[in-house]
Amino acid sequence: MPVSLSIACLSQKGGVGKSTLSRLIARTYAAAEWRVKIADFNPKQKTSVDWVALRLEQGVTPEIAAEAFNSVKTALKQDYDLMVFDGRPDSEPTTLEIAKEADLIVLPSGVSLDDMKPQVLFAHELRARGIDAKKIMFVINKTADSQVAIADAHRYLSDAGYKVAKNDLPMKTGYQIAQNSGRAVSETGFPTLNERAEALAGEIVARATELTGE
Numbered sequence: 001m002p003v004s005l006s007i008a009c010l011s012q013k014g015g016v017g018k019s020t021l022s023r024l025i026a027r028t029y030a031a032a033e034w035r036v037k038i039a040d041f042n043p044k045q046k047t048s049v050d051w052v053a054l055r056l057e058q059g060v061t062p063e064i065a066a067e068a069f070n071s072v073k074t075a076l077k078q079d080y081d082l083m084v085f086d087g088r089p090d091s092e093p094t095t096l097e098i099a100k101e102a103d104l105i106v107l108p109s110g111v112s113l114d115d116m117k118p119q120v121l122f123a124h125e126l127r128a129r130g131i132d133a134k135k136i137m138f139v140i141n142k143t144a145d146s147q148v149a150i151a152d153a154h155r156y157l158s159d160a161g162y163k164v165a166k167n168d169l170p171m172k173t174g175y176q177i178a179q180n181s182g183r184a185v186s187e188t189g190f191p192t193l194n195e196r197a198e199a200l201a202g203e204i205v206a207r208a209t210e211l212t213g214e
């Protein structure tokens with residue numbers, strides 16, 4: 001059976017949260033008994049493949065699979081319920097192919113204009129290449145305490161014509177530490193951090209369900 005749902009985390013820039021969100025999404029579905037694989041398209045760094053190896057080593061459940069891929073078609077032929085595409089920042093043709101095949105595209109961005117502007121241009125570029133704007137969802141990541149800055153970022157991204165997740169992900173050392181031990185940002189040692197990550201994950205799942213019925 002080929003993959004029944006695919007969700008991609010994409011950006012042109014590195015460091016915005018593609019891998020972080022890929023793992024959160026993968027963990028969320030795996031916890032609901034889906035068979036999940038992260039397709040890691042960053043073959044030089046293989047951060048999600050390494051993270052899954054660490055997860056196994058640490059005995060963290062639910063189990064999640066990961067593999068490095070070059071080909072989107074090959075990834076989609078695999079027998080998993082969900083394939084999460086952890087995108088590659090520097091390959092335009094691959095990124096476009098992932099965007100075309102994915103049921104939902106998650107675009108992480110920081111709150112600064114320096115982060116948002118290129119990510120909005122990237123989203124516009126995807127639309128210019130035939131990707132339906134409905135498939136695109138922005139997630140604001142690495143927020144600080146300023147509610148004003150977060151509200152401004154929401155407005156900027158919505159005004160650009162995109163759906164923005166209501167829940168942002170704050171910049172927290174606890175998230176960093178969790179990921180360093182093979183855990184997702186919803187699996188930290190801190191219930192409040194887990195709740196925030198789960199709220200965001202819930203929105204992403206709801207959107208995927210809305211778009212596909214899966």
Ligand SMILES: Nc1ncnc2c1ncn2[C@@H]1O[C@H](COP(=O)(O)OP(=O)(O)O)[C@@H](O)[C@H]1O
Nearest residue numbers: 014015016017018019020142170171172175176
């Ligand atoms: N909300 C956050 N809080 C703390 N650290 C974060 C957060 N989001 C991402 N990071 C960290 O920032 C770095 C880059 O994030 P990552 O998800 O790997 O980005 P990308 O895959 O887009 O390059 C990683 O070290 C990651 O652990």
Ligand SMILES: [Mg+2]
Nearest residue numbers: 018019042047
């Ligand atoms: Mg990455």
